[in-house]
Each structure stands twice: as structure tokens, then as C-alpha cells.
Amino acid sequence: MASKDTVVLGAGVVGVATAWYLAEQxxxxxxxxxRALPAMETSFANAGMVAPGxxxxxxxxxxxxxxxxxxxxxxxxxxLKIRFDPDMWAWLWKxxxxxxIDRTQLNTARKLSLCxxxxxxLQRLTTTQKLQYDRISCGxxxxxxxxxxxxxxxxxxxxxxxxxxxxxILNADEVLKYEPALTSARKQIAGAIYCPGDESxxxxxxxxxxxxxxxxxxxxxxMDAQVQSIEANANKVIAVHTNLGVVTGDDYVLALxxxxxxxxxxxxxxxxxxxxxGYSITFPTDQSYQPPTIAGVDxxxxxxxxxFGNRLRxxxxxxxxxxxxxxKPSDFAPMLRVAKLLFPDGADYEHPEYWAGLRPxxxxxxxxxxxxxxxxxxxxxxxxxxxxxxxxxxxxxxxDIMNGCEPPINITGMTLR
Ligand SMILES: Cc1cc2nc3c(=O)[nH]c(=O)nc-3n(C[C@H](O)[C@H](O)[C@H](O)COP(=O)(O)OP(=O)(O)OC[C@H]3O[C@@H](n4cnc5c(N)ncnc54)[C@H](O)[C@@H]3O)c2cc1C
Numbered sequence: 127m128a129s130k131d132t133v134v135l136g137a138g139v140v141g142v143a144t145a146w147y148l149a150e151q152x153x154x155x156x157x158x159x160x161r162a163l164p165a166m167e168t169s170f171a172n173a174g175m176v177a178p179g180x181x182x183x184x185x186x187x188x189x190x191x192x193x194x195x196x197x198x199x200x201x202x203x204x205x206l207k208i209r210f211d212p213d214m215w216a217w218l219w220k221x222x223x224x225x226x227i228d229r230t231q232l233n234t235a236r237k238l239s240l241c242x243x244x245x246x247x248l249q250r251l252t253t254t255q256k257l258q259y260d261r262i263s264c265g266x267x268x269x270x271x272x273x274x275x276x277x278x279x280x281x282x283x284x285x286x287x288x289x290x291x292x293x294x295i296l297n298a299d300e301v302l303k304y305e306p307a308l309t310s311a312r313k314q315i316a317g318a319i320y321c322p323g324d325e326s327x328x329x330x331x332x333x334x335x336x337x338x339x340x341x342x343x344x345x346x347x348x349m350d351a352q353v354q355s356i357e358a359n360a361n362k363v364i365a366v367h368t369n370l371g372v373v374t375g376d377d378y379v380l381a382l383x384x385x386x387x388x389x390x391x392x393x394x395x396x397x398x399x400x401x402x403x404g405y406s407i408t409f410p411t412d413q414s415y416q417p418p419t420i421a422g423v424d425x426x427x428x429x430x431x432x433x434f435g436n437r438l439r440x441x442x443x444x445x446x447x448x449x450x451x452x453x454k455p456s457d458f459a460p461m462l463r464v465a466k467l468l469f470p471d472g473a474d475y476e477h478p479e480y481w482a483g484l485r486p487x488x489x490x491x492x493x494x495x496x497x498x499x500x501x502x503x504x505x506x507x508x509x510x511x512x513x514x515x516x517x518x519x520x521x522x523x524x525x526d527i528m529n530g531c532e533p534p535i536n537i538t539g540m541t542l543r
Contacts, residue, residue, distance in 0.1 A: 129154050132528070133366055133375035135353055135389065136507075137164035139333045139514055141381035143521035144506050146251075146336055148379075149343040151529055156375065157345060158368060160352040165333035168383050168513065171406045171481040172329055173430040173441040175421050176248060176515045177266055178241035179291050179321025182282070183233040183491030184444070184511065185224035193218075203428035203460075205445040213387075214446055217400040220489035231285055233490045236539050238289040240492065241512065243535045244519025245323075251518060255339050259331035260434035266324035267296075267305055267422035269315055269468075275426055276317045283319060294320045307418040311468045318422075326421035326432040329514040348373065353382070356503075358393055363503045377502045377528055384449070384484040386507040390498075397494060398543070399508040401484035403445040407458045407465075408481070409473035411438045416471045429464040438473040440465045444485075444511075453482040485511050492540045493520055496527040504528055505542065 129152050134145045137159035145155045161167065196204040206218075224233060251257065270276035276295075283293050298315045302308055308315065337347065351368040356378070358364060366373045380386050384401035391397075411417040411433070421432035429442045442461040458480060466475060487510040488494065494508045506524045509516050523533040 130377055131156070131375040132377045132379065133158065133373055134379045134381055135366065136381035136383060137161070137333075137337070137347065137349070138167060138381065138383050139165060139169040139329050139517040140383070140506055140509055140520065141379070142333045142336050142340060143517040144379055144381055144524055145340050145345045146343075147522045147525035148528070149340060149345050151525055155340070155345045156348055156373060157340075158348045158351045158353055158366065158373060160350065162349050163334065164337050164347070165330040168483040168485060169329045169333055170483060171408060171439065172404075172483065172514055173406065174326045174328055174432040174434060174439065174514065175266060175324065175430060176245055176326065177321070177324040177512070178238055178245055178515065179266060179286060179293055179324045180268065180423065181234060181238045181241045181286065181512060181515070183224070183230060183237060184487070185221050185233065185489060185491060186230040187225055187227060190222065190225050203443055205443065205447070207447065211448060214400060214448070217398060217489060220398055224489050233492060233539070234285050235289055236492050237512070238286060238291065239535050240519050240540070241515050242290065244516045247518035247522055251336075255336070257332060257335040257339070259327040259329075259335060261325060261327035262419065262421065262433065263325040264420055265304075265320055265322040266326065267301065267420050268319040268321070269301070269422055269424050270317055271314055271424070271426040273316050279319055279425065292322055294322070296320050305418055305420050305422070307416050307469050307472060310470055314467065324421070328434045353389060356389055356393060358500055361500050363500050377504065379504045379506055379524060381506045383507065384486040386486065386505070393500065393503070395498065395542070397505070397507065398488050399486045399494070400446075401449055402487045402510070403443070403447055403451065403482055403484055404441060404511070405443045405453060405457050405461065406439055406441040406481045406483075407461060408437050408439040408479040409475055410436060410477055411473035412436050415473050416469070417473055418469055424464055424468065427460070427464045429461045431465070431469070438469070449484065451482045451484060453480055455480070457482070486513070487511065490539065494542060495520055495524055495537055495540045496542075498542060
């Protein structure tokens with residue numbers, strides 16, 4: 127069979143991983159992105175956690191209370207402003223339908239299986255391709271500030287342990303043995319859940335390193351190319367129009383993160399992907415500071431941290447504000463307070479790098495993969511708050527589907543709905 131020309135739209139971590147697995151299967155691949163380099167948008171400065179041990183879906187019975195409180199108090203980790211945005215309200219309605227106990231358990235179990243599969247592929251790729259991305263693979267800590275929330279977390283974690291994840295409950299003293307950098311915050315900590323299998327690493331460094339490997343395998347990167355439209359004829363895509371010209375191929379993969387719905391809508395798709403803004407702040411650190419070594423999340427404040435070589439990053443907030451990625455220093459104040467409280471000597475807090483990105487969220491928390499109604503158009507989008515964790519797995523699944531193979535895990539609920 128002659129090798130097929132395949133066009134991947136989007137060079138985030140998802141698009142580049144997709145290009146890799148397609149090239150590995152012998153396809154000629156072109157990746158198109160509007161930025162000068164891959165991973166300049168949501169994959170740029172995320173929390174960096176590869177965390178099957180935290181693959182709970184956001185839609186849960188508790189989420190309804192959080193949503194309600196966020197309407198009255200914008201200092202919450204979740205920020206929702208009442209405004210006219212039919213897409214946002216349609217999305218929120220579907221999100222609420224997924225907040226039942228049954229849906230939460232089903233969606234989390236599906237997500238977990240995808241995260242575990244993906245982490246396995248990421249580890250293999252890292253080893254075989256010798257990829258460097260400031261990886262730390264010694265687990266992750268999920269911290270709780272009081273006994274009540276720790277007890278609730280212990281209940282909730284069964285859904286993950288039943289799915290094969292090892293999670294250990296630690297008291298405060300045990301937490302300090304794993305992470306001495308938390309010593310001065312001892313009184314603030316009731317305990318933690320430790321997931322030995324979770325890890326962290328810089329998604330952007332990974333994407334750039336994988337781009338180099340893709341290039342060595344013959345993948346063509348067409349950068350600074352804004353996709354303006356996708357042209358289709360009956361049930362087949364025939365071209366992609368960009369500011370640099372028209373690109374054609376045999377098959378096309380849509381991996382534009384939060385922007386996928388914009389490009390899919392003229393073709394008749396209403397992808398349930400909504401941008402949920404998150405913020406990160408990165409500081410320089412070195413041996414003269416006492417940065418944490420294990421990535422983690424302060425579960426009571428929903429602030430995550432991870433160390434990447436000589437950098438320490440904190441991330442937080444889920445904000446519904448459309449496609450706006452602006453930020454101001456006050457947006458980072460709550461997470462900075464948590465950072466300084468947990469790790470007072472963790473980094474040079476005088477030199478912050480601020481960033482905001484848009485999580486391409488689906489109401490269910492699982493991505494949209496595989497076939498569309500156009501016979502040569504495929505989706506790999508909607509990875510939400512765990513696209514770094516799920517990138518390799520979803521890329522391989524989509525490449526397998528395109529080659530007519532059954533995906534190795536069950537992807538029910540992750541196809542076009
Ligand atoms: C604050 C925060 C913390 C996070 N933490 C984690 C974490 O700890 N672990 C985890 O697993 N995930 C995490 N995530 C989620 C993860 O970052 C995303 O799921 C992932 O980056 C999505 O990748 P993507 O390739 O789909 O999207 P993107 O990285 O946004 O890539 C889409 C690409 O499409 C391009 N593009 C868009 N429109 C066009 C167009 N019209 N023409 C040409 N190019 C276009 C963009 O330039 C971009 O390069 C976090 C996200 C945020 C915001």
C-alpha cells in the first residue's frame with residue numbers, strides 16, 4: 127500500500143505526538159501550526175504532571191456546589207462570570223448532566239484507563255528516543271489540610287485503586303519524609319495521598335524534543351501557518367486553507383486544542399470543547415533554595431506544583447472567560463500565597479514568569495478521538511486538564527484507528543458523540 131499523505135492540524139503536545147505515531151506507521155506527515163514553534167499555546171507552561179493517580183473528572187456531585195459558590199465569590203479556584211455566551215451555557219448544562227455519581231464513576235474509570243495506557247507509551251517513548259524534559263519520576267503528593275477532606279479523599283480514591291492505581295495514605299510526618307521541603311508547613315498539613323506511579327516533566331520541552339525526532343523521521347512542520355478553513359466536498363475533506371497557501375493530503379487530523387470547535391463548525395460539527403482558562407507562575411530555583419522534588423497538589427486550594435530542573439512552577443484556577451488569555455499579577459496572588467506558605471524558601475519569588483492557557487475541556491473530561499462523519503477527517507482533541515498525561519495514548523489510538531486497527535483500550539464514550 128502506498129504511504130498516505132496526512133495533515134495534522136495543531137502542533138501542541140497532542141498534534142506532535144500524533145505526527146510521531148503516524149510517521150512511525152509509515153505515513154508522510156505534515157503538521158500545520160500558526161505559531162513559530164510547537165507547544166506555544168496550552169502545552170506551553172502547564173503543571174507538568176503525568177498523573178493517572180489524579181485522573182478524577184471535574185464533573186462530580188461536589189462540582190455543583192463549587193460552581194454555585196464561584197458565582198458569588200471570584201476568589202475561588204473556579205471562576206465563573208455570568209455573561210452572554212451560548213457555547214459556555216450549553217457546555218455547562220452538559221457538564222451538570224455529568225455530575226451524577228454514576229457518570230462521575232464511569233467517566234473517571236474511562237479516563238483512568240486512558241491515562242495509564244498513555245503513561246506507559248510516554249515512558250517507552252522517553253526511553254527509546256532518549257527524550258529530555260526535566261522529568262521527575264518519583265511519584266506525586268496530593269496534600270490535604272484537614273482530617274475531614276483527607277477522609278473524603280480516602281473514600282473517593284477507591285475508584286482509582288479499583289482501576290489498578292497504587293495510592294498510599296500518609297500522615298503529616300510521613301509526608302515530610304517524602305518531601306522535606308514542606309517542613310515549615312507541617313502544621314498546615316493533615317496528611318496526603320501519595321501516588322508512587324505519577325511523575326512530572328515539562329510538556330513543552332517534551333514536545334520540542336519529539337518534534338526533532340519527528341523531523342528525523344521525515345515529518346514536515348509548516349509553522350507560522352494560520353489555518354483559515356477546512357474545505358470539504360460531500361463527505362470528504364479536500365484541502366486546508368492557510369495564510370501560507372492550500373495544503374492537501376489523503377487524511378487530516380484535527381488537533382487544535384481549544385480552537386478545534388471553530389474549525390469543525392463550518393463542516394457541521396458542534397464539538398463540546400470549551401476553553402477553561404488556567405494560570406501558571408514559574409520561578410527560578412537552584413541549590414541555594416529548598417524546592418520540592420516531588421510534584422503535588424494542595425487539594426484544599428487546588429494549587430499544583432512541579433519542579434523542572436532549575437525552575438519551580440505553580441498552577442491554579444479554572445476560569446470560564448471565553449478565549450481570553452490575558453492575565454494580571456493579581457490573578458496569581460492566591461496561588462502565590464499558597465506557594466510561599468508551603469515552600470517559603472522554594473525559589474526566587476522575586477522573579478516570576480506569568481502565563482495563562484486554555485484547557486480544551488469536554489463536559490465528560492474525556493477527549494474526542496478518531497473518526498468523524500467525513501471519511502478522511504479524524505479528531506484528537508478535547509484533552510482538558512490532562513492533555514499532557516493523555517497525549518501519547520490518544521495519539522497512538524488515533525493513528526491505529528486511521529490504519530484500520532482496533533485501539534488496544536476501550537474508547538467507548540471518547541468518540542464523536
Ligand atoms: C494551568 C494548566 C495546567 C495544566 N496542567 C496539566 C497537568 O499537570 N497535566 C496534564 O496532563 N495536563 C495539564 N494541563 C492540560 C494540558 O496542558 C492540555 O490538555 C494540553 O496542552 C492540550 O494540548 P493540545 O495539543 O490539545 O492543545 P495546544 O497545546 O493548545 O495545541 C493546539 C495547537 O493548535 C494551534 N492552533 C490553534 N488554532 C490554530 C489555527 N487556526 N491555525 C493554526 N494553528 C492553530 C495552536 O497554535 C497550538 O499550537 C494543564 C493545562 C493548564 C491550562
